[in-house]
Amino acid sequence: MPEAIHVDHLTKQYRLGAMRHETMLREVLTSAFRPRREKAEENTTILALNDLNFNVDEGEVVGIIGRNGAGKSTLLKILSKITYPTSGRIHVRGRVASLIEVGTGFHDELTGRENIYLNGSILGMRKREIDQRLDQIIEFAGVEKFVDTPIKRYSSGMRLRLGFAVAAHMEPDVLFVDEVLAVGDADFQKKCLTAMDDMRSGGRTVLFVSHNMAAIENLCPRTIWIDAGTLRQDGPTDEVIAAYLATFSEAQRAGYDLERTEGRGGDGSVRFTRVDFLDGEGNPTAVFRCGEPLRARFHFHTKDRVKDPHFDMVIHSDMGTRIATISSTHSGLYIPTLEAGPGVVELVIDDLFLLPNRYYLSLWISTRQQWYDILDHCIAIDVEESNAHNNQGRGMHPKWGLVYMKSRWELGPPAAVR
Amino acid sequence: MNTIARPVAIEWMYEFVRYRELFFFLVWRDVKIRYKQTLLGASWAIIQPFFMMVVFSVLLNRVANIDTEGYPYPIFSYAGLVPWTYFQYSVPLAGNSLIANARLISKVYFPRAIIPASSALSGVVDFGIASLMLIGLMFYFHIPFSAEFLLWPVFIVPLALFTTAVGMFFAALNVKYRDIKYTIPFFVQAMLFVSPIIYPLSDAGRFSTVLRLNPMYGIINAFRASVLPAQPVDWSELGLSTLITLVLFAIASVYFYRTERSFADLI
Numbered sequence: 001m002p003e004a005i006h007v008d009h010l011t012k013q014y015r016l017g018a019m020r021h022e023t024m025l026r027e028v029l030t031s032a033f034r035p036r037r038e039k040a041e042e043n044t045t046i047l048a049l050n051d052l053n054f055n056v057d058e059g060e061v062v063g064i065i066g067r068n069g070a071g072k073s074t075l076l077k078i079l080s081k082i083t084y085p086t087s088g089r090i091h092v093r094g095r096v097a098s099l100i101e102v103g104t105g106f107h108d109e110l111t112g113r114e115n116i117y118l119n120g121s122i123l124g125m126r127k128r129e130i131d132q133r134l135d136q137i138i139e140f141a142g143v144e145k146f147v148d149t150p151i152k153r154y155s156s157g158m159r160l161r162l163g164f165a166v167a168a169h170m171e172p173d174v175l176f177v178d179e180v181l182a183v184g185d186a187d188f189q190k191k192c193l194t195a196m197d198d199m200r201s202g203g204r205t206v207l208f209v210s211h212n213m214a215a216i217e218n219l220c221p222r223t224i225w226i227d228a229g230t231l232r233q234d235g236p237t238d239e240v241i242a243a244y245l246a247t248f249s250e251a252q253r254a255g256y257d258l259e260r261t262e263g264r265g266g267d268g269s270v271r272f273t274r275v276d277f278l279d280g281e282g283n284p285t286a287v288f289r290c291g292e293p294l295r296a297r298f299h300f301h302t303k304d305r306v307k308d309p310h311f312d313m314v315i316h317s318d319m320g321t322r323i324a325t326i327s328s329t330h331s332g333l334y335i336p337t338l339e340a341g342p343g344v345v346e347l348v349i350d351d352l353f354l355l356p357n358r359y360y361l362s363l364w365i366s367t368r369q370q371w372y373d374i375l376d377h378c379i380a381i382d383v384e385e386s387n388a389h390n391n392q393g394r395g396m397h398p399k400w401g402l403v404y405m406k407s408r409w410e411l412g413p414p415a416a417v418r
Numbered sequence: 419m420n421t422i423a424r425p426v427a428i429e430w431m432y433e434f435v436r437y438r439e440l441f442f443f444l445v446w447r448d449v450k451i452r453y454k455q456t457l458l459g460a461s462w463a464i465i466q467p468f469f470m471m472v473v474f475s476v477l478l479n480r481v482a483n484i485d486t487e488g489y490p491y492p493i494f495s496y497a498g499l500v501p502w503t504y505f506q507y508s509v510p511l512a513g514n515s516l517i518a519n520a521r522l523i524s525k526v527y528f529p530r531a532i533i534p535a536s537s538a539l540s541g542v543v544d545f546g547i548a549s550l551m552l553i554g555l556m557f558y559f560h561i562p563f564s565a566e567f568l569l570w571p572v573f574i575v576p577l578a579l580f581t582t583a584v585g586m587f588f589a590a591l592n593v594k595y596r597d598i599k600y601t602i603p604f605f606v607q608a609m610l611f612v613s614p615i616i617y618p619l620s621d622a623g624r625f626s627t628v629l630r631l632n633p634m635y636g637i638i639n640a641f642r643a644s645v646l647p648a649q650p651v652d653w654s655e656l657g658l659s660t661l662i663t664l665v666l667f668a669i670a671s672v673y674f675y676r677t678e679r680s681f682a683d684l685i
Contacts, residue, residue: 014683025595081527083682101525107447109454121443122526 001057003093004174004205005079010088012049012074012229048074050229051088058093058173061206063220063237065213065244068376069265071229072209076100076176079207094173094205097123101178103163108152112143112162115151119166133169140195141165168195174205179212179320193218211360211377212320213241245380255284256379258363265374269306270338270365272373274299288381290356290396290404291388296347300365300373302338309335309372311345314362315354316377323354323402351406354383357398430675433529441532448511448540463544464551466507467499474499474616484617489646490559497645498615498638500548501577505634506606508541512585513602516593520685530678531671534589538582545574556645564647573640576660580633583667590674593681614638633659633666 049071056062066072077083079090080098105122106115116137120130130137138147141161143154151159177196196206196219210216216223216237223240225233233240255276264271279285280293288294298311311328326347328335361379365372385396389406396404434441453460471492478484479491486494515537516523516530523530549570556563588605592598613619613634619626629635636652636659643651 024597026597028595077524077682082524084679096527098527101521104525105519105522107451109451110447114450118443118447121440122522122528124437124440124528127439 001059003055003091004058004060005054005056005093005207006089006091007052007054007075007079008089008091010049010052010075010078010090011047011086012071012078012083013045013047013086015045047229049078049085052226052229052231054224054231054234056205056207058205059203060222061204061208061220063216063223063240064207064209064226065211065216065223065241066226066232070226072226073100073178074229075226076178076207076209080176092174095124096174096176097167097170097172098176099123099167099178100176102167103159106151106159106163109150111150112138112141112147112154115162116166119163120170123167123170124172125166125170129171137162137165137169140168140191164192164195168192171202172204174207176207176209178209210320211316212318213245214318217241258375258378261375261378264378265376266365266371268372269304269370270300270302270309270372272298272363272365272375273301273342275363275379288352288354288383289386289388290352290354290383291386291406292352294349294352296349298345298347298363299342300345301342302340305340306338306367306370306372307336308367309338310364310366311347312364312366313347314364316360316362317402318358318360321402323359351388352383353403353405355398355400355402355404356383356385356396358382426675430529430531430671434531437528437532440528441536444532444536445540448537449543452540460544460547463503463547467496467503467548468551470499470503471496478616482617485621486618487646487649489561493555493559493561493645494642495616496552496555497642498613500545500552501573501638501641502610502613502615503548504541504545504574504577505581505609507544508538508581509584509588509606510602511541512538512582513588513592514599515585516589516681516685517596517599523685524682530681531586531674534586534674535582538585539578541581542574542578546571552645561645562647564644566644566647566651569644569651570641573637573644573656576633576656576663577637577641579667580637580663583663583670586674587666587670590670590677590681593684594677609634614642630655630658631662633663635659637663 052071052075064072064075074083076098077100078085079092080096080100082098082100103115103119105119107118110118113134116134117127117130121127138144141158141164143158143162146154146158151162154162193215196208206219208216208220220237222235223237224231225240225244233243255274257274258272259274276297276299277285277288278295278297279287280295282295285294296313311333313326315323315326317323326349328345328347359381360377361381362377363373363375363379366374452462474495475492479495484491484494512534515533519533522528522533552570555561588598588602609632610616612629612632615638619629619635636655636657640651640656640659643649
């Protein structure tokens with residue numbers, strides 16, 4: 001098989017100073033008069049990719065996994081020529097299409113049809129190709145009735161479907177996909193996966209970045225795991241995924257040490273150090289049960305005194321859908337200041353509404369202006385069924401949806417029947 | 419560097435040609451959105467230069483004694499204001515276009531020059547509409563149409579080239595230094611006064627030579643000469659302006675090419 005993608009000693013360096021804020025000409029002009037130490041601090045660099053090497057043969061479908069900030073997106077951006085490597089070389093053979101975002105360039109004032117043409121040409125399709133596939137695209141997106149309506153009247157789901165429909169009708173030799181399935185309802189996600197599966201059987205070379213292990217297992221026989229900008233493992237998907245998941249704070253534990261968690265963000269003024277999960281009675285628990293109370297006790301360490309911090313916990317499904325953001329501000333907890341030193345904050349969930357499945361938790365500490373700590377997908381939890389509502393576990397299965405609603409049904413008295 | 423300079427330039431242009439459809443779609447988008455969003459739609463294209471013409475005719479012409487070579491001042495100024503309005507509208511649009519399309523740049527590959535170039539050219543439609551008004555004014559003031567008037571739409575070529583060069587240069591600079599956007603209106607305003615728009619610059623004394631280095635000098639005068647029957651187009655003047663435009667375009671292209679690789683990282 002001839003090579004479709006060749007990555008040779010690929011390195012990408014970003015200047016932190018340049019990313020942190022927008023450069024002003026006046027700053028450059030005045031910087032000549034500032035002390036040298038300040039300048040040195042601005043020139044701190046990070047290696048997003050560090051000497052990466054791999055090849056992909058024509059027709060191969062390869063998954064790319066890794067934590068947030070590991071360099072997956074940077075890799076796709078370099079391969080699709082959006083940005084350029086600091087050193088090393090890449091070579092991609094054939095017509096390339098990259099799907100880093102769905103619906104790029106959509107304009108609110110234009111109609112669905114007009115946006116199909118605009119978006120298609122942005123993705124590199126010829127007008128003739130769009131003409132030919134217009135009906136299929138409209139049908140795939142399911143927007144037949146609204147195709148001549150400005151998309152500002154579309155729901156977010158419709159936009160997404162339209163965007164993916166255009167992308168699914170490109171016919172490139174090489175396709176790069178970055179986590180575009182993380183949004184949208186379950187049905188549409190399935191439709192997208194089927195469309196991608198068709199692309200695979202069409203002999204196309206595909207590189208697929210995702211946090212959705214199920215989708216990767218489904219689509220990609222081979223997977224590359226990128227960790228801190230380097231290639232950590234490259235091989236059969238099941239082996240790589242197993243090794244990757246083993247590095248997570250494993251599920252089914254009562255407490256997690258968060259001090260050495262890899263790939264965290266934020267400026268570090270406040271850091272999570274540990275989390276313990278407790279049951280309704282306040283005893284440590286390693287079992288998470290649908291419909292039962294759950295308490296999470298977060299330990300943190302404050303380096304510099306901070307004002308008005310928020311604590312947030314985000315729950316993602318294993319398909320990557322964000323299910324809930326549980327924020328201390330939503331519950332009305334106002335913390336005027338945190339003094340330097342250790343501290344504890346507790347989150348109490350009266351009724352864990354998640355259906356039995358695997359979920360990923362992300363933790364943040366921030367203010368409106370500043371990120372202190374960002375731990376993305378740092379903990380995986382497995383929720384199990386329970387008899388919390390005397391339902392003997394009925395209705396507690398992932399096939400019923402994402403959440404379990406605590407509810408009652410009442411049959412009206414005969415007088416209320418009309 | 420010199421040995422690879424030519425293939426690189428050819429490759430750059432080849433990429434542009436390959437993405438020509440995107441270029442036309444972006445022009446089409448800009449035009450369409452502008453006319454969709456405004457109540458008055460296409461009439462804006464006329465109102466703007468026409469209103470400026472009225473203001474300058476009523477005020478400036480009364481205060482200063484402007485030599486219009488015997489033609490009514492409204493015709494004299496409107497013939498300059500139509501191409502001027504195009505320039506004044508397009509330079510900020512193109513100069514801010516990369517920032518305005520930051521999402522596109524950080525998510526999709528295409529030759530980056532398409533963005534400022536399509537922004538600079540979308541104003542040509544307005545120029546066409548405002549030109550229709552010029553014909554109306556010529557009837558009104560009984561100005562006979564000379565054969566040179568056929569060149570009026572041709573002179574948009576050097577004007578658009580100059581506008582694109584300036585727009586591309588500002589756009590690339592704007593990605594790196596975000597305060598450049600504040601200097602664009604200042605630059606445009608200054609250009610109004612150093613170009614023969616609302617008054618002829620022919621008697622600027624010892625500054626005449628310097629003023630001729632501004633490409634707008636020969637271009638605007640050529641536009642006006644094509645309207646005024648007794649005034650022939652000064653080809654040597656226009657030739658100099660076109661030459662300077664080409665040089666500026668080359669400089670802007672080289673600067674753009676050198677910086678475009680970092681756009682996605684900085685934007």
